Amino acid sequence: MKKLNRILPGALLGLAATLSLGTTQAQDVFKIGYIYPSPAADVGWAHELDEGRRAVEEHFGDKVESVIVENIPDGPDAARIMNQMAAQGVDMMMLGSFGYMNDGLKTAKRYPDIDFIHASGYKTADNFGNFLTRNHESAYVAGMAAGYVTETGNIGMVASYAIPEVIGIINAFTLGAQSNNPDISVSIVWLNSWFDPSKAQESARSLIAQQSDVIFSIYQDTPSVVTVAEEEGVYVVNTSSDMKPYAPTHLLASMKVSWGDYFIEQVQASMDDSFTGGSFWGGMADNAVSVESISEDLSAEQRASLDETIKAISSGEFNPFTGPIIDQDGEELLAEGETLSDADLLSISWLVQGIETRLPK
Amino acid sequence: MLDSLVFLIAGTLAAATPLLFAALGETVVEKAGVLNLSIEGMMAVGAATAFTVATLTGSHVSGFAIAALASALLSTVFAILVLFFLANHVAAGLAVGILGLGLSALIGKNHEGQTISPLSDLDMGWLSELPLLGKILFSHDPMLYLGIVMIFLVWWLLSHSKLGLIIRAVGESPDAASAIGYPVILIRFLAILFGGAMAGIGGAYLVLSYTPLWAEGLVAGRGWIVVALVVFGMWRPLRIALGAYLFGAVSLLELFIQGMGFSIPSQLMSAMPYIVTIVILVIMSRNPRLIQLNHPASLGQSWHRNA
Numbered sequence: 001m002k003k004l005n006r007i008l009p010g011a012l013l014g015l016a017a018t019l020s021l022g023t024t025q026a027q028d029v030f031k032i033g034y035i036y037p038s039p040a041a042d043v044g045w046a047h048e049l050d051e052g053r054r055a056v057e058e059h060f061g062d063k064v065e066s067v068i069v070e071n072i073p074d075g076p077d078a079a080r081i082m083n084q085m086a087a088q089g090v091d092m093m094m095l096g097s098f099g100y101m102n103d104g105l106k107t108a109k110r111y112p113d114i115d116f117i118h119a120s121g122y123k124t125a126d127n128f129g130n131f132l133t134r135n136h137e138s139a140y141v142a143g144m145a146a147g148y149v150t151e152t153g154n155i156g157m158v159a160s161y162a163i164p165e166v167i168g169i170i171n172a173f174t175l176g177a178q179s180n181n182p183d184i185s186v187s188i189v190w191l192n193s194w195f196d197p198s199k200a201q202e203s204a205r206s207l208i209a210q211q212s213d214v215i216f217s218i219y220q221d222t223p224s225v226v227t228v229a230e231e232e233g234v235y236v237v238n239t240s241s242d243m244k245p246y247a248p249t250h251l252l253a254s255m256k257v258s259w260g261d262y263f264i265e266q267v268q269a270s271m272d273d274s275f276t277g278g279s280f281w282g283g284m285a286d287n288a289v290s291v292e293s294i295s296e297d298l299s300a301e302q303r304a305s306l307d308e309t310i311k312a313i314s315s316g317e318f319n320p321f322t323g324p325i326i327d328q329d330g331e332e333l334l335a336e337g338e339t340l341s342d343a344d345l346l347s348i349s350w351l352v353q354g355i356e357t358r359l360p361k
Numbered sequence: 362m363l364d365s366l367v368f369l370i371a372g373t374l375a376a377a378t379p380l381l382f383a384a385l386g387e388t389v390v391e392k393a394g395v396l397n398l399s400i401e402g403m404m405a406v407g408a409a410t411a412f413t414v415a416t417l418t419g420s421h422v423s424g425f426a427i428a429a430l431a432s433a434l435l436s437t438v439f440a441i442l443v444l445f446f447l448a449n450h451v452a453a454g455l456a457v458g459i460l461g462l463g464l465s466a467l468i469g470k471n472h473e474g475q476t477i478s479p480l481s482d483l484d485m486g487w488l489s490e491l492p493l494l495g496k497i498l499f500s501h502d503p504m505l506y507l508g509i510v511m512i513f514l515v516w517w518l519l520s521h522s523k524l525g526l527i528i529r530a531v532g533e534s535p536d537a538a539s540a541i542g543y544p545v546i547l548i549r550f551l552a553i554l555f556g557g558a559m560a561g562i563g564g565a566y567l568v569l570s571y572t573p574l575w576a577e578g579l580v581a582g583r584g585w586i587v588v589a590l591v592v593f594g595m596w597r598p599l600r601i602a603l604g605a606y607l608f609g610a611v612s613l614l615e616l617f618i619q620g621m622g623f624s625i626p627s628q629l630m631s632a633m634p635y636i637v638t639i640v641i642l643v644i645m646s647r648n649p650r651l652i653q654l655n656h657p658a659s660l661g662q663s664w665h666r667n668a
Contacts, residue, residue, distance in 0.1 A: 038577075039473045041473040041475075042473075043474055047474075071466070071577070156620065187620045188619070188620075189627075190619065190631075191631075195576075195578055197572050197579055197581075198376075198581065199612075201571075202613060202616055203620075205368055205372065206368060206613065206617045209368035209617075210364075210365060210620050221576070222474050222576045223574065227476050227573065246476060357619065358622075360626050360627040360628055
């Protein structure tokens with residue numbers, strides 16, 4: 001007991017010292033915690049989030065300090081990391097996975113002084129905002145390129161799960177291809193797995209064996225599908241990152257996402273105490289999505305029509321989901337000139353005509 | 362049509378090879394009476410090591426060799442736990458497997474998401490140029506053929522050699538084997554090392570030939586299929602090989618059928634390889650006498666000299 005008495009004040013003193021140290025630091029620099037669901041590799045989802053972090057550091061310089069934790073699965077581990085970061089005195093947290101939503105929201109309620117931004121969720125609070133990208137915009141443009149280069153008229157797609165975001169991308173890509181090549185048919189292989197590069201590669205090979213000469217790799221975090229396309233000599237489009245180095249001759253286009261501008265804006269808002277949460281659904285107009293590394297194999301006119309469409313989408317003149325849109329069963333879902341609302345797009349559960357594969361139900 | 366046939370058959374051979382190596386290794390381990398469930402982790406360590414070594418040295422051969430060593434090293438941890446500390450086989454296997462998955466992430470950390478040029482195919486002269494057959498059978502990488510050779514080697518070893526007889530004796534009745542002077546612990550130890558090395562080679566094949574890239578979690582459950590293959594294949598190498606090829610074929614057929622646009626729910630299709638392989642192997646081995654004959658009697662039981 002005597003011993004404990006001697007240790008306890010010491011420990012308390014130490015604790016107080018760290019606490020005060022934490023607060024003084026927080027006044028000097030703005031501390032931001034980043035949590036990624038996978039390792040920040042050379043390409044892929046976590047890589048792009050990390051690029052956003054880099055943009056923030058470049059913009060604010062010494063005024064910000066980053067705490068990065070990567071490869072955190074959804075669930076209790078994520079909650080633990082969040083609490084740990086809060087205890088470390090971060091001023092803001094960036095949560096990089098859909099599955100962090102509920103734990104993140106709980107943490108946000110417990111620490112009202114910390115502002116949170118969360119990837120791809122749907123719940124918000126005053127200090128908890130979420131962010132998504134309008135990948136269907138870049139998908140439409142990449143689809144146009146696919147329509148131009150295909151000779152067999154068949155596009156093969158490798159997709160993980162049939163969630164609304166993926167379905168939206170598939171439809172927009174198909175509509176883009178059909179805009180200049182109405183006879184396009186599309187085959188999809190659903191992997192039913194978030195992560196299995198071997199299976200993704202075999203799927204691409206199987207689609208190529210069945211005459212697909214453009215392959216669309218949807219949300220594959222690794223260059224698995226892209227390298228197969230290069231090896232087999234067919235065109236390929238991918239999402240998230242620019243994968244030109246993995247398919248120097250056969251990359252048709254990469255649908256890149258960029259979080260820099262949004263992160264910087266939110267950090268600034270949080271520094272100024274004007275952070276309000278809310279939802280951000282960034283498209284081409286916000287520099288959040290773009291089409292990169294468009295293949296040189298497209299002719300000048302084809303390239304010009306792509307650029308024109310990019311301009312029209314960025315300015316809001318053109319919506320990729322403009323009627324007439326007919327679904328797989330031949331039913332007209334949007335009449336001539338009608339456009340799909342954001343709410344409908346967020347819960348989309350149909351595929352357009354020309355896609356041969358059904359939704360897994 | 363021909364393209365599809367080449368894809369299906371050649372693809373099956375490649376898809377089955379990683380499973381084959383690991384399953385043949387595990388067969389020897391289980392025949393010696395040890396149940397090692399850490400295959401998933403050992404394959405992952407083999408894959409990460411192979412990729413790292415091959416990237417740094419540019420040599421696929423050293424990639425395979427060091428992968429085999431690394432996984433064998435991990436399996437010694439398991440061996441020490443179950444042979445000397447008499448730990449429960451299942452618990453120790455699971456623990457070492459999880460350890461392996463973590464280690465693989467650490468080893469491959471600097472190469473996450475990178476690609477590598479795959480192991481080059483063997484050129485067999487005029488054989489490789491045969492129409493159709495050349496592409497299906499005679500233009501694969503050397504490790505795929507080594508996998509096929511291993512089937513027969515392990516089969517011969519277990520059922521026709523003296524060493525095989527000793528291994529089986531140790532797996533059936535370690536007490537009897539020990540009583541007539543065989544070093545049970547040493548034999549089990551070596552069997553576990555062999556199983557580890559084979560799992561490592563299987564993992565290495567995954568990243569150096571089948572899917573030439575490294576990403577954490579790339580083994581994606583294949584180690585567990587291996588465990589099932591060995592049990593449902595009745596510890597007989599030829600049946601296990603059949604199971605591995607069957608699994609490879611059905612998993613490719615699944616992707617192929619999806620691409621053709623049949624309206625079968627894709628979730629059911631994704632489960633097909635597991636269902637078909639297990640059902641066929643179970644039907645083939647439902648004879649109770651066959652089970653009695655092949656099941657190593659002391660499988661998974663801890664043993665020490667004075668028991």
